[in-house]
Amino acid sequence: MPFCIKCGRELLPNAKFCHRCGTTVKPAVKPTPVTPPVMPPPYKSPIAETYYEMVLKPAAEEKLAGPRVKHREAPTKPFEERAR
Numbered sequence: 001m002p003f004c005i006k007c008g009r010e011l012l013p014n015a016k017f018c019h020r021c022g023t024t025v026k027p028a029v030k031p032t033p034v035t036p037p038v039m040p041p042p043y044k045s046p047i048a049e050t051y052y053e054m055v056l057k058p059a060a061e062e063k064l065a066g067p068r069v070k071h072r073e074a075p076t077k078p079f080e081e082r083a084r
């Protein structure tokens with residue numbers, strides 16, 4: 001049952017206006033709700049967790065603790081070049 005938006009009076013389903021306060025009743029068409037895109041439930045993979053524990057967490061801790069190594073040595077040969 002629709003209700004008057006102004007006085008809260010219960011209205012007839014096909015009422016054009018509230019018979020109590022006279023407020024125009026919007027047609028009983030459901031306003032299209034802005035539905036957020038259906039997202040898949042977040043999947044927490046154990047691999048990702050391990051990756052976080054092994055790579056991201058130490059890196060974050062290192063960042064917090066301050067850079068221990070001032071200058072990181074670049075690998076002598078990048079992987080791509082080695083593959084050639």
Ligand SMILES: [Zn+2]
Binds near residue numbers: 004007009018020023
């Ligand atoms: Zn009303």
